[in-house]
Amino acid sequence: MSQQKDKSAWSVGVLIISDRASRGERGGQDNHILVQLLKKDGYRVSKIHVVPDSRDEIASTLKRWVDEEELHLIFTTGGTGLSPTDVTPQAMRDVLEYEVPGIAEAMRAYGMTITPHAMLSRAMAGVRKQTLIINLPGSPRAVEENLSVVLPAIPHALDKLGGDPTECAR
Numbered sequence: 527m528s529q530q531k532d533k534s535a536w537s538v539g540v541l542i543i544s545d546r547a548s549r550g551e552r553g554g555q556d557n558h559i560l561v562q563l564l565k566k567d568g569y570r571v572s573k574i575h576v577v578p579d580s581r582d583e584i585a586s587t588l589k590r591w592v593d594e595e596e597l598h599l600i601f602t603t604g605g606t607g608l609s610p611t612d613v614t615p616q617a618m619r620d621v622l623e624y625e626v627p628g629i630a631e632a633m634r635a636y637g638m639t640i641t642p643h644a645m646l647s648r649a650m651a652g653v654r655k656q657t658l659i660i661n662l663p664g665s666p667r668a669v670e671e672n673l674s675v676v677l678p679a680i681p682h683a684l685d686k687l688g689g690d691p692t693e694c695a696r
Contacts, residue, residue, distance in 0.1 A: 536598040536684055538564060539573035539591045541584070543604035543614055544664060548578040559666040560603050563673055573597060579605050584617035592621075592657040598684055600657060601673075604664030606649040614661050615648040622652035622659065629660055629679070633672040640671065651676075656687045 540560050561571050573591060577583040584602070591597045605614030629651035637644025649661040649672075660676060662669050682694075 531681070531685070531688075533568035533681065534570040536569065537572040537596070538569045539575070539595070539597045539600040540564070540571055541587055541591075541600060541602045542574070542576045543579060543584055543602055544576065545578045545611065547576045547604075558603070560601055560662065560669050560673065563670060564601070567677060569599070579611040579613055581613040581617045581620070584614060585620040588617070588621045588654070588659060592654045592659075597657055598687070599680065600659045601662055602659070603662045603669055606647050606661050606663055608646055608648070612648070615650055618650050618652065618659065618661060621654055622650075623654050625650060625652040626658070626683075627651075629676055632675050633662075636675045637668070637671065653687065656689075658683050658687060 540558065542558055542560075558574070561574060564571050573595065575587060577587055584605070588600060588602075591600055602614055602618075605612045605617075627650075630647075630649050633649060634644050634647055637647065647663060649663065651658070651660040653659070658680070662672050686694075
């Protein structure tokens with residue numbers, strides 16, 4: 527099994543996707559539930575930004591954070607539903623080199639134990655360069671539920687993306 531780094535060694539970005547939040551109609555970004563939960567789990571959140579539900583703004587922020595800022599892990603929150611303004615998955619397709627479907631599948635499977643509406647999520651996860659990007663829903667409760675599903679696998683994923691050559695089998 528790989529030797530995992532201290533979680534604070536990885537730089538993490540949180541991209542809040544919301545028209546209302548981008549207009550200042552929602553609470554402060556530093557107090558966002560996702561930021562709080564990541565910090566509580568030992569991650570170093572180095573970038574927090576709010577953008578409206580705009581495919582171009584989402585994609586350009588993700589590209590900049592990966593290509594220029596070289597973040598290791600990015601979470602987005604919001605824009606994963608069926609509303610005409612929910613464009614996060616389209617922006618992700620513009621950015622990703624490849625998908626990691628098991629992450630989104632696991633979140634939807636867990637969500638289905640709570641509500642049948644979880645099947646409507648279009649959240650995805652994938653990789654650009656050596657950065658893992660994961661979409662979470664916009665609801666604070668759903669963020670907490672989905673994050674609890676993915677957090678256990680993230681250190682291993684980041685180790686592998688960082689070049690860890692050890693075998694994954696136990």
